Amino acid sequence: MSDTTEQKKGGWFQRLKAGLSRSSSKLGDGITGIFTKRKLDDAALEELEELLITADLGVTTAAKLTANLAKTRFDKEVDPREVREALAADITRILEPVAKPLTIDPAQKPTVVLVVGVNGSGKTTTIGKLATHYVREGLKVRLAAGDTFRAAAIEQLKIWGERAGCPVVAGNQGADAAGLAFTAVEQAKAAGDDLLLIDTAGRLHNKAELMAELQKIARVMKKVEPSAPHHVVLVLDATTGQNALSQIGTFKELVDITGLVVTKLDGSARGGVLVALAEKFGLPVHVVGVGEGAEDFRPFTARDFARALVGLEQAK
Numbered sequence: 280m281s282d283t284t285e286q287k288k289g290g291w292f293q294r295l296k297a298g299l300s301r302s303s304s305k306l307g308d309g310i311t312g313i314f315t316k317r318k319l320d321d322a323a324l325e326e327l328e329e330l331l332i333t334a335d336l337g338v339t340t341a342a343k344l345t346a347n348l349a350k351t352r353f354d355k356e357v358d359p360r361e362v363r364e365a366l367a368a369d370i371t372r373i374l375e376p377v378a379k380p381l382t383i384d385p386a387q388k389p390t391v392v393l394v395v396g397v398n399g400s401g402k403t404t405t406i407g408k409l410a411t412h413y414v415r416e417g418l419k420v421r422l423a424a425g426d427t428f429r430a431a432a433i434e435q436l437k438i439w440g441e442r443a444g445c446p447v448v449a450g451n452q453g454a455d456a457a458g459l460a461f462t463a464v465e466q467a468k469a470a471g472d473d474l475l476l477i478d479t480a481g482r483l484h485n486k487a488e489l490m491a492e493l494q495k496i497a498r499v500m501k502k503v504e505p506s507a508p509h510h511v512v513l514v515l516d517a518t519t520g521q522n523a524l525s526q527i528g529t530f531k532e533l534v535d536i537t538g539l540v541v542t543k544l545d546g547s548a549r550g551g552v553l554v555a556l557a558e559k560f561g562l563p564v565h566v567v568g569v570g571e572g573a574e575d576f577r578p579f580t581a582r583d584f585a586r587a588l589v590g591l592e593q594a595k
Contacts, residue, residue, distance in 0.1 A: 291577055296587040298569025302550030306334050307590035310366075311359040319352045327362070334548065335520045337555030344369050363589045370554055370588065374581035379563035381409075381510060381538065383418065389467040389475040391500065391507035395493065395530055396514035397481040401542035401568065403432050405514045406476045407439025408568070408576045414443045418473040423463035424449035425456045425496065426480045436478055446470075456480065456492055457499040464503040477508070483529060490533040497534065512565065514540045515556075520549040527560055542568040545575075550588055 296303070309330040313323055324345050331341035347369050348362065383390045392409075396402045403426070410420045422440050426432035430452040440447035448463040460477055467475040479496065482489055500507045513536045515523045523541075530536055539562050544550050553564065564579045582594060 291574075292583050292587065292593040294575055295567075295569055295577075295583060296590075298545035298575065299550045299584075299587045300545075301548040302334060302544075303588055303590035305548040306330065306551070306588065307359075307363065309334075310362050310589070314357055314359045314362050317356070318354055319348065319357050320354060324349055324353075331551070334551040335555060336551035337521070337524070337558060340373065340555050340558045343558075363591055367582075367585045367589050367591055370585035371582045373554055374557050374564075374579075374585060377557045377561060377564045378579050378581040378584075379538070379565065380578045381512070381565040383413070383474055384509070385473070387506070387509060389421065389464070389472040389504075390509050391464060391467075391475045391477065391504060392510040392512055393477050393479060393493075393496065393508040393534070394512050394514060395479050395481065395534060395536075397483050397516075397526060398429070400481065400514045400516040400526075402426070402481060402514045403435045403439070403478055405540050405542060405566075405568070405576075406436065406478055407443065408573045409476060409566070410439060410443040410445055411573045412576075413474055414445055419471065420445040420474045420476065421463065421467045421470070421472045422447045423460060423475065423477040425460055425463075426478045427452060427454045427456045427459065428480045428482065432478060457495040460496045461499045461503060464500045464507060468503060483526075486529070486533070493534050510537045511535055512538050512540055513562075514542060516546075517541050517544045517549055517552055518547040520547070520552050521555070523552050524555060524559060527556065527562070536562060538563040538565045540564075540566045540568070541579075545569045553584065554588075 313326045317323055328341045328345045332338055348365055394402055394406050410422055413420050422436055424433040424436040433449050437447050450459050511534050513530050541553055544567055567579045568576045
């Protein structure tokens with residue numbers, strides 16, 4: 280997802296910053312409260328660590344960030360901006376290894392992407408927005424409504440398909456999801472599609488059943504395309520905070536997760552959870568969502584995210 284002009288880049292950063300404003304005002308105000316005319320002593324470090332934990336950066340990350348700050352600035356007077364800049368630099372270093380866009384291999388037609396996540400995480404909307412983007416990029420995209428348990432998910436995906444101008448493979452509610460995925464891969468291959476995005480159910484309350492279904496989908500599509508799925512992307516809702524970490528743990532038991540999409544970062548003060556996810560799992564973060572529109576959904580850039588999170592302007 281490339282932006283051609285600085286103006287567009289600036290526009291996206293402002294949207295990102297606005298989307299993260301609840302998180303950044305919590306962190307920024309907290310840092311100002313702790314470090315106005317004060318030395319970086321043990322008490323200040325403890326307060327900062329608590330603040331980072333309440334902002335959902337996670338216990339391990341919070342301890343690491345405060346320890347780094349203490350290394351260079353302990354017992355010195357620091358101002359809030361200096362602390363923010365230091366935190367942004369450290370957070371950037373944590374996030375850089377995971378900031379990786381979703382790669383669509385032109386030699387592999389179609390690139391098959393299985394999209395997983397709990398119901399309500401924004402899976403279907405994510406598929407619709409990805410489809411919209413890749414169609415604009417000139418790719419031939421097909422969608423498959425593999426969440427066959429929810430009639431609403433099937434209808435929602437059809438609407439996104441119409442908007443994006445791409446075909447949707449759908450069955451009736453209760454249809455066999457694996458059979459539908461098989462048909463979708465077959466049709467995508469026959470049509471020479473570049474990308475196939477497959478929605479899946481997200482009923483975590485009956486984990487064994489869901490695991491069996493996801494594994495069956497992966498097994499059945501291999502009959503048509505042995506290398507599929509090429510990506511298994513987990514969609515996480517940032518408003519769930521630390522619960523997002525346990526969702527990754529659960530889904531990693533069910534399927535081989537290759538990357539993440541983090542949605543609804545504008546919906547809470549829990550944007551810091553993305554840093555905790557990067558620190559704990561090191562999975563690629565392909566895209567972040569900070570609003571309802573397709574333009575509020577972009578590839579994840581470590582430095583911009585880190586600076587927006589602590590309330591700083593975009594780096595020159």
